[in-house]
Amino acid sequence: MALDPGKQLERNARLKELLARTALSDQKAFAELYRLTSAHLYAVALRILREAPAAEEALQESFVNVWHHARSYVAAKSQPLTWLTSIVRNRCLDQLRRREVATVTLDDEEEGLDVATEDPTPLDMLLLGADARAVGACVEALEASQKQAIALAFFQGLSHGELARHLRQPLGTVKSWIRRGLERLRTCLDAAGAGR
Amino acid sequence: MNLSRPDRAEALAAEYVLGTLRGRARARFERALDTDRALGDAVRSWEERLLPLAEALTPVAPPDRVWRAIQARLQTARTPATSFWSSMSVWRGLALASLAVVVVLATLLLRPTAERGEGAVIAVLATKDAKASLVASADRFGRYLTIKAIERIDVPADRSLQLWMLPAGGNPQSLGVIETTTLARVALSAPADQALRNIPALAVSLEPRGGSPTGLPTGPVLYSGPVQRTY
Numbered sequence: 001m002a003l004d005p006g007k008q009l010e011r012n013a014r015l016k017e018l019l020a021r022t023a024l025s026d027q028k029a030f031a032e033l034y035r036l037t038s039a040h041l042y043a044v045a046l047r048i049l050r051e052a053p054a055a056e057e058a059l060q061e062s063f064v065n066v067w068h069h070a071r072s073y074v075a076a077k078s079q080p081l082t083w084l085t086s087i088v089r090n091r092c093l094d095q096l097r098r099r100e101v102a103t104v105t106l107d108d109e110e111e112g113l114d115v116a117t118e119d120p121t122p123l124d125m126l127l128l129g130a131d132a133r134a135v136g137a138c139v140e141a142l143e144a145s146q147k148q149a150i151a152l153a154f155f156q157g158l159s160h161g162e163l164a165r166h167l168r169q170p171l172g173t174v175k176s177w178i179r180r181g182l183e184r185l186r187t188c189l190d191a192a193g194a195g196r
Numbered sequence: 197m198n199l200s201r202p203d204r205a206e207a208l209a210a211e212y213v214l215g216t217l218r219g220r221a222r223a224r225f226e227r228a229l230d231t232d233r234a235l236g237d238a239v240r241s242w243e244e245r246l247l248p249l250a251e252a253l254t255p256v257a258p259p260d261r262v263w264r265a266i267q268a269r270l271q272t273a274r275t276p277a278t279s280f281w282s283s284m285s286v287w288r289g290l291a292l293a294s295l296a297v298v299v300v301l302a303t304l305l306l307r308p309t310a311e312r313g314e315g316a317v318i319a320v321l322a323t324k325d326a327k328a329s330l331v332a333s334a335d336r337f338g339r340y341l342t343i344k345a346i347e348r349i350d351v352p353a354d355r356s357l358q359l360w361m362l363p364a365g366g367n368p369q370s371l372g373v374i375e376t377t378t379l380a381r382v383a384l385s386a387p388a389d390q391a392l393r394n395i396p397a398l399a400v401s402l403e404p405r406g407g408s409p410t411g412l413p414t415g416p417v418l419y420s421g422p423v424q425r426t427y
Binding site: 031039044047048052055064077081089157179 | 247
């Protein structure tokens with residue numbers, strides 16, 4: 001969905017209108033909203049959950065939520081796609097949390113942790129996404145280790161512990177990469193006037 | 197979790213949005229979000245910063261069953277006014293051809309009492325996709341309506357089917373809860389030709405066990421059909 005700025009404005013206006021109509025229980029608007037955004041949101045869920053059935057469930061739950069809570073979007077003041085993405089991501093992270101609770105005693109290291117094998121890599125995507133938002137310079141400014149840790153956490157939903165295992169680094173090191181990386185990203189984005 | 201220090205709250209908001217705030221810490225943070233407006237603002241700012249990165253993902257079309265499942269979930273939760281009348285528009289759109297089929301079918305299924313030559317009132321109730329599912333019939337001067345399921349209808353244990361008269365331009369009026377495992381009968385307030393005189397259609401909705409608590413349909417309309425007269 002990396003669009004040029006004009007198209008992006010146009011799309012956002014359309015999505016806002018559809019959300020407003022969905023808030024009034026307009027089923028046609030809701031169907032159109034699904035048609036326009038589900039492939040993007042499904043990709044988000046699929047990356048984090050890594051299994052189609054779980055991603056389908058997350059998408060389903062998210063849209064049921066959107067139907068019932070579209071009214072609260074008006075107050076959220078976010079970009080429509082950002083708002084929708086946050087709903088899907090939170091749903092996915094909740095699922096991961098439930099899984100963690102269920103498997104906390106048999107944490108089997110690398111198994112089921114099949115990341116960074118697909119193309120493009122999370123790092124590529126971080127740069128791609130950054131390009132789309134004209135904040136490439138900010139992501140570029142991160143150190144390679146920070147960039148990689150943030151990309152894996154964001155796109156694949158890896159926890160600190162999983163990141164440490166995946167990157168073969170001590171937990172504390174990974175945590176500080178993330179923390180410092182986020183701080184730098186914020187300083188840079190805010191200075192660039194983005195991230196509003 | 198100490199959220200009183202702004203820099204700490206900011207850092208937690210960032211990790212919450214990034215997804216690395218996990219487990220119980222995530223749950224605690226979410227509870228704090230419900231009441232702490234500043235924390236909510238910090239989260240929104242981080243969402244605006246980070247979530248656009250997700251736009252780099254190549255879209256993947258989800259299977260059709262996801263949309264169907266969403267629709268099915270919303271069907272059972274919809275508010276009465278919209279769901280009822282939007283469903284009603286469906287049968288109004290039924291083609292005349294399918295109506296003819298339906299009337300023939302109804303005649304075949306009529307109970308013998310309706311064949312005494314004095315005429316009958318019949319309604320074949322069909323699903324949205326025009327599949328005939330129930331036949332409601334009454335002798336012209338009969339005091340009750342008999343409802344027969346054309347095929348087995350499974351109703352969840354905590355739900356009931358409720359039959360409604362749909363007056364032209366008025367609110368639906370309940371004829372009562374019906375059983376579909378056997379022949380169901382509902383009493384009419386007057387002989388059928390009078391009781392159903394200004395009733396162009398009947399419908400069956402899915403309601404909480406024992407029937408709608410509001411006196412109007414609250415669940416999805418499963419079957420509906422026009423009222424026909426053979427006299």
